[in-house]
Amino acid sequence: MVLGLLLARAGVPVTVLEKHGDFLRDFRGDTVHPSTLAILDEIGLRERFDGLPQRRVDHLAGLVAGREQQIVDFRGLAPYDYLALVPQWDFLDMLADAGRKLPTFDLRMQHAATGLIEDGGRTVGVRVKSPEGDYELRADLVAACDGRHxxxxxxxxxxxxxxxxxxxxxxxRMPRSESDPQDTFGIVDHGHMMVLLNRTAYWQVAFLVPKGSDAALRTRSVEVLRESVAQLAPFLADRRGAIEAWDKVSTLSVRVDRLERWHQPGLLLIGDAAHAMSPIGGVGINLAIQDAVAAANALAQPLLGADTIDESVLASIQQRREWPVKVVQRVQIAMQQRLISRVLEQSGRPPRVPGLLRFLLGFRAVRHIPARLFGYGLRQEHVRTPAAPPSA
Ligand SMILES: Cc1cc2nc3c(=O)[nH]c(=O)nc-3n(C[C@H](O)[C@H](O)[C@H](O)COP(=O)(O)OP(=O)(O)OC[C@H]3O[C@@H](n4cnc5c(N)ncnc54)[C@H](O)[C@@H]3O)c2cc1C
Incomplete structure (x- = not known):
């Protein structure tokens, strides 16, 4: 959506295909980091964004075996010293509305790309399935932004x-009550791990289970899950019946991978389609947006010209974005191996934050390190595409 918006804003005709009929689903996460807030400022959408329902989080803590541990701190990291938790559907609706105001932006909902059209070793379009029937859409460039699957x-x-x-x-989801903690936080204990996202009226709960264990878990009573949640967060015990049945619980499959090449003649992949991100750090959305900005910066001028896009332009986008993605993925993989695997394997044994780490995390300057890495990224992109004249 961001790539389409930036290109259309520069005057490039763009068709955005979205296979669903709306954005009302939960699978993407809600975190809008400082790098994305900066982009919104640069394209004049910040005021509208600030008007969306949201919570601002300026620090993140964990409850490890009953002990509170501050981990990430945005305070003092001006000019964006918080991350915003915004429902994805509101954020995407806002971007779609901004796009629809541009004469060269064509968003087609319920239109799914089903395959590529090739001609002479070059991608020249996509096959599309829509409620009105199947069709072929030809394009100078296809940008695949279709996520981790x-x-x-x-x-x-x-x-x-x-x-x-x-x-x-x-x-x-679990209901929230006035007396609950205000923060968004993670809890690690009793061989389980979960993150509670404060969405004001309710808690959005992300409860981690060992990969592939979901099917076996679902053959048991949902009481097993209720018990674990109540054990991890005793303040939720009185509401555990809110998890009525397994069909109220979605399973989100986590993967971490990266393409060797993000491009072919006529085709570019960005976001999770090029590099599926783990939820750790809540950073995947923001990295996908950084990819989109870098891609738009490189592509707007060539696409406005009459020439076909040279593959070296596509290669330059991968070159620019690959290493910041690689570093974040390495940190995510290390945390998966050193923390999450161990917690999920060691049922019952309380985890421990090593003394030295606990000491270091006592300093705000140390807590700024993850805030900078995940909040701003290692290579912050800025919008360099021009703004097209407004439509009549
Ligand atoms: C459990 C979990 C929690 C996460 N939590 C967070 C978080 O809190 N914060 C964060 O930043 N990241 C989070 N992530 C990572 C984040 O979801 C991804 O990195 C991010 O959504 C990638 O953005 P994207 O635009 O590349 O893909 P997506 O957000 O997946 O968007 C792809 C879009 O393409 C559409 N689509 C798919 N196939 C087609 C097709 N064939 N034709 C047309 N349209 C199609 C989809 O409907 C979707 O709208 C989480 C990941 C997981 C697994």
Whole structure:
């Protein structure tokens, strides 16, 4: 959506295909980090964004075996010293509305890309399935931004390096009450781990389970999950019946991988389609947006010209974005191996934050390190595309 918006804003005709009929689903996460807040400022959408329902979080803590541990601190990191928790559907609706005001932006909901059209070794369009029937859409460039189960990655036959993930996430809601903690925080104890996202009226719960264990878990009574939640967060015990049945609980499958090549002649992949991100750090949305900004900066001028896009332009986008993505993925993989695997394997044994780490995390300057890495990223992108004249 961001790539489409930036290109259309520069005057490039863009068609955005979205296979669903709306954005009302939960699978993406809610975190809008400082790097994205900066982009919104740069394209004049910040005021509208600030008007969306949201919570601002300026620090993140964990409850490890009953002991509070401050981990990330945005305070003092001006000019964006917080991350915003915004429902994805509101954020995407806002971007879609901004796009619809541009004469060259064409958003087609319920239109799914099902395959690539090739001609002479070059991608020249996509096949589309829509309620009105199937059709072919020709384009100077196809940008595959279709997420971690990318159809177009598969269609292109591009090779990915799979780093694996030890966990999947059970995703469900619990009611909030006035006396509950205000913060968004993680809890690690009793061989379980969960993150509670404060969405004002309710808690969005992300409960981690060992990879692939979901099917077996679902053959048991949902009481097993209720018990674990109540054990981890005793203040939720009185409401555990809110998890009525397994069908109220979605399973989000976690994967971490990265393509060796993010492009072919006529085709570019960005976001999770190029590099599926773990939920750790809540950073995948923001990295996908940084990719989109870098891609728009490189592509707007060539696309406005009459020439076909040279593959070296696509290669330069991968070159620019690959290493910041790689570093974040390495940190995510290390945390998956050193923290999450151990917690999920050691049922019952209370985890411990090593003394030295606990000491270091006592300093705000140390807590700024993860805030900078995840909040701003290692290579912050800025919008360099021009703004097209407003439509009549
Ligand atoms: C459990 C879990 C929790 C997460 N939590 C967070 C978080 O809190 N914060 C964060 O920043 N990241 C989080 N992530 C990572 C984040 O979801 C991704 O990194 C991010 O959504 C990638 O953005 P994207 O635009 O590349 O893909 P997506 O957000 O997946 O968007 C892809 C879009 O393409 C559409 N689509 C798919 N196939 C087609 C097709 N064939 N034709 C047309 N449209 C299609 C989809 O409907 C979707 O709208 C989480 C990941 C997991 C697994």
């Amino acid at each position: 990318s159809t177009l990655r598969e269609a292109a036959g591009l090779r990915a390096r799979d780093y694996g993930a030890p966990m999947d996430v059970l995703w469900f």
